[in-house]
Amino acid sequence: MSLLELSGVRASYGRRTALHAVDLRMAAHETVCVLGPSGSGKSTLLRVVAGLTAPDGGTVRLDGRDQAGVPPHRRGVGLMFQDHQLFPQRDVGGNIAFGLRMHRVPAAEAERRVAELLELVGLPGAQRRPVSGLSGGEQQRVALARALAPRPRLLMLDEPLGQLDRDLRERLAVELRQLFRRLGTTVLAVTHDQGEAFALADRVLVMREGRVAQTGSPLEVWQRPADAFVARFLGFRNIAGARVGADGHADTPWGAVPVPDGTPPGPCRVLIRPPGVRLGGALPAVVRARTFRGDHVLLHLEPERGPALEAACRPAAAPAEGEAVGVGFDAAEVVTLPPGDGDGASTQ
Numbered sequence: 001m002s003l004l005e006l007s008g009v010r011a012s013y014g015r016r017t018a019l020h021a022v023d024l025r026m027a028a029h030e031t032v033c034v035l036g037p038s039g040s041g042k043s044t045l046l047r048v049v050a051g052l053t054a055p056d057g058g059t060v061r062l063d064g065r066d067q068a069g070v071p072p073h074r075r076g077v078g079l080m081f082q083d084h085q086l087f088p089q090r091d092v093g094g095n096i097a098f099g100l101r102m103h104r105v106p107a108a109e110a111e112r113r114v115a116e117l118l119e120l121v122g123l124p125g126a127q128r129r130p131v132s133g134l135s136g137g138e139q140q141r142v143a144l145a146r147a148l149a150p151r152p153r154l155l156m157l158d159e160p161l162g163q164l165d166r167d168l169r170e171r172l173a174v175e176l177r178q179l180f181r182r183l184g185t186t187v188l189a190v191t192h193d194q195g196e197a198f199a200l201a202d203r204v205l206v207m208r209e210g211r212v213a214q215t216g217s218p219l220e221v222w223q224r225p226a227d228a229f230v231a232r233f234l235g236f237r238n239i240a241g242a243r244v245g246a247d248g249h250a251d252t253p254w255g256a257v258p259v260p261d262g263t264p265p266g267p268c269r270v271l272i273r274p275p276g277v278r279l280g281g282a283l284p285a286v287v288r289a290r291t292f293r294g295d296h297v298l299l300h301l302e303p304e305r306g307p308a309l310e311a312a313c314r315p316a317a318a319p320a321e322g323e324a325v326g327v328g329f330d331a332a333e334v335v336t337l338p339p340g341d342g343d344g345a346s347t348q
């Protein structure tokens with residue numbers, strides 16, 4: 001049985017529909033990250049599960065039980081919001097123990113649990129520290145410990161690492177994943193940062209305008225985006241309308257592009273991942289810009305025909321800005337997508 005099951009959930013604010021018939025099943029111990037652009041309905045989804053927003057239709061089940069009419073504090077879910085809202089007048093221990101007092105956990109037991117949680121989040125012995133003296137990352141950890149303290153069956157995080165700089169965010173995402181594994185916590189997190197989602201999640205759910213655009217493991221979604229919208233959201237830019245012929249090539253604005261064996265013929269969109277845009281091919285192009293990405297350089301190319309292309313190449317082999325190059329394509333990095341842009345419209 002699923003721990004959480006949403007079927008056909010709709011929600012709106014006045015006349016604005018924020019969720020259209022959303023389905024989601026989560027197994028116990030799973031971490032699911034909801035990804036999507038601003039306004040796609042991510043926070044509304046959390047609010048509906050938490051009981052803070054009533055759905056207009058559909059059902060939310062926790063452990064098989066319909067949650068209609070069940071108030072937030074009786075759902076057994078923990079929530080941690082973006083701005084983590086610690087109580088400034090309480091110390092670290094007081095913040096973490098807050099929910100425990102509400103649940104009438106005896107003081108000695110609460111104290112033991114606070115100490116244990118501080119160990120878990122990497123702040124052992126910090127009980128008496130004032131929260132005003134903590135760094136952003138430390139505050140985030142305290143907020144997490146507070147959300148975990150009542151041992152919720154489902155922990156929901158809204159942009160859990162949103163306030164932190166990239167370096168700390170990546171480090172904490174890995175730590176959180178290990179922590180959730182160890183505790184066996186079931187987690188539903190919302191983020192608009194794909195790096196954070198990929199680092200945290202067993203499964204991601206990409207939302208678009210109140211609908212689920214795709215769900216799958218980070219690797220599945222990365223390797224096979226469901227459509228051009230998801231591909232663009234993941235940061236891919238080399239996407240164009242195309243037609244696959246019988247000869248293993250697609251006819252594209254850049255010319256003939258090889259496609260993987262077995263690709264069915266017909267109209268589609270092609271996505272060429274940057275490593276699949278190879279220097280040394282027949283299509284003339286000019287290097288317009290270069291972005292250093294650590295282990296590779298991303299080249300922004302203006303080809304003689306077709307839209308701009310991004311190519312990934314080894315730093316040592318990267319041509320200079322303004323240089324003329326020839327471009328070819330590798331079938332292994334080419335993905336065919338449905339012909340529309342993901343909303344059912346077939347635009348070229």
Ligand SMILES: Nc1ncnc2c1ncn2[C@@H]1O[C@H](COP(=O)(O)OP(=O)(O)OP(=O)(O)O)[C@@H](O)[C@H]1O
Nearest residue numbers: 013016018036037038039040041042043044045192
């Ligand atoms: N309190 C509200 N009143 C009216 N409309 C709202 C309210 N909250 C959200 N909306 C609208 O509902 C839609 C979904 O909003 P939601 O906050 O769920 O999106 P989101 O994906 O979490 O966005 P963000 O990443 O910006 O937080 C948006 O169109 C938004 O404008």
